[in-house]
Amino acid sequence: MIKVFSLIGSAAGERSTTAQLSDRFAAAFRQRAAEDGETVSYERLTAADVRLDFCRSCHSCFRSGICPLDSVDDMGMLKQKMRDCDILFLGSPVYMGRMSGFTKCVLDRLTGMSHRLELLGKPTLLFMTTDSNHGQAAADDLDYILRFFCSSVINIGAFYKTGHPNLNYEEDMQPILTETAEKLLQTWYDPRIAITDFQQKVFLSRILITRRAIRLNLGSVEAQAVHDAGLDRYVLLTEAIEDFCMRKKVRR
Ligand SMILES: Cc1cc2nc3c(=O)[nH]c(=O)nc-3n(C[C@H](O)[C@H](O)[C@H](O)COP(=O)(O)O)c2cc1C
Structure with missing residues (x-):
């Protein structure tokens, strides 16, 4: 059983375009994995499902390895899910030209984990959705940060409502879904292939x-x-x- 955990940086909940895209990647991956006799479990949470406070810069995570907020909000639970999963999806909408504030807040709260290399080699699928612009810059920005975790990042970039690749055109989406499912499976087999x-x-x-x-x-x-x-x-x-x-x- 390959465990996929998806965290989506949009508070639009089930209406979230990014969450819906995540579900499409999961479905394509499940289908591809089945061809190799593998089963896939998939859990997705969005910003609407969790309570998350901003990092308060107490530096406790650096000093003691413990974030005092983790037991107050849902970050402790999110961290555990990230550790436990075999494949992590991180999807964010583009808000004001870059990743959403929720996504950045999650990353801030993961700083200690990145220093401890806790997500080393974790296949991590990165994707963004946007209406018309900033997709490339936003995906590159998120990609750059994720590299510090030494996880195996598969950056499939941004998907557009008015642009290319277009979320509403099957001729754009189908090849990417198939290709991404293949990349994910190969990275799960050998996470070294994504290392830069x-x-x-x-x-x-x-x-x-x-x-x-x-x-x-x-x-x-x-x-x-x-x-x-x-x-x-x-x-x-x-x-x-x-x-x-x-x-x-x-x-x-
Ligand atoms: C606050 C906010 C800021 C946005 N900023 C941009 C932007 O800079 N460029 C753009 O093309 N689309 C922008 N959008 C559109 C979203 O990126 C797009 O609709 C995305 O698919 C929403 O994903 P979600 O439904 O998962 O939240 C913005 C939307 C919101 C709500």
Whole structure:
């Protein structure tokens, strides 16, 4: 069973264009996975389903690894779903030229998790919807941030109501749905295929920070978490992904 969790940064709930697009990707993926004998579970939440507060810059996540808000709002639950799923969908509408405020708020709240590399190698499908413009810039912006998680990002860009690819034209959508389902499955089989040179640099700098903090006994909770996970044994992100994600999958 491949577990897909989708988080949609729109508070339009079931009316959300982005949520509806997410469902289409999930349906296409389920169909493709079935051809390989795999079943798929799919859970989608939108901004309308959760309560989320803004980060208060208390720095507790850096210092203790714990966000005090996680037990007050729904972020603790969202984090757990992100950890537990095999594939993460992150879809955002374009609001005022970039990702929605909800999506950015989620990312702010995930900063500690990114430093601890908790989503390393997680196949993550990134998509945006927009009426007519800013799609490319907004998707690139979100893509850039997601790379810091060292997750395996599949950026399929933006979908338009008046533009290309057009959400309302099946001749635009069908090839993309098929292609995306294929990419998702291949990335699930081997998350290393989506890793970029930039992510390798991000990973290495995190590992060097960790090694130094451990060597000098600086008491960094974040470094300790990376060390305890055994990640600082690696220099290459692809090797870490192979050991931490691919071998785990074989054992399942
Ligand atoms: C507050 C707000 C800002 C928006 N800003 C843009 C924009 O900058 N460019 C654009 O082409 N569409 C913009 N749109 C349109 C949305 O991107 C588009 O309708 C999207 O598909 C909505 O997705 P949703 O239904 O999942 O929220 C905006 C919509 C809203 C509500």
